Amino acid sequence: MSELKAIGWFQNLKDDELKQVEAMGIMKQYRAKEAVFVQGEILTHYFFVVDGLIHAYHQNRDGKKWIASLFSCGDLFPHTGLVDEENRYPANGETITPCTLFMIRREKMHELMNCFPSIERQLTQFFAKKSQELMNRYSDSVLEPALVQLVSLLKRLAQQSGVRATDGWVLISAMMTEQDMAGYIGVTPETVSRLLNRLYREKRAKSVGRGKIYINVERC
């Protein structure tokens, strides 16, 4: 059960403290494409990602969806209600791949911060990092063409869950679908499909069946 140590937040805790933290929440398994929370509902729990990929997205009445953020191992979400008074989920949370999440009630989360100041400091750093990521992503969405944004996304996935293969190729498995990528970048699925095929032609990436892509780190 000490999977918690692996996610970064609790590394400098003593064993008994770690047990104390484990007792404050529960480890939960999710299947792929399973809802974790719904936008607008009362915020009852926070989630630490132990394993897997989750997205938070907004959706309009036509069903168009925009992925606000991606969470992988070591991330904590949602990001509201901890240092402000917001008490509803700001977006829809849904797993992309099968996931293992450490789930902790809101009240316990505040208790956790009070009991362990070191974790509260990490939270501040975490927010700063996420804020920076969001700003970079937004500037890319305005300044860069979709191809560049797609490559950035693939690089990020490679860095987070990629497996090194032979000579400069990294395998990204357990991938988002192309629709997900489209939703993240803010373009249509057709565009993503065409851009990916372009990357394949240019030998900057290659496909290994659905959901698995090799990317050439050097050329990207």
Next chain:
DNA sequence: CCATTAATTGGCA
């Protein structure tokens, strides 16, 4: 298998 969903492709704005 069939039904459903995802991805591809071509045409046109």
Next chain:
DNA sequence: TGCCAATTAATGG
């Protein structure tokens, strides 16, 4: 690039 339509591929019973 986006949107639409027509196919083709893949996935899950």
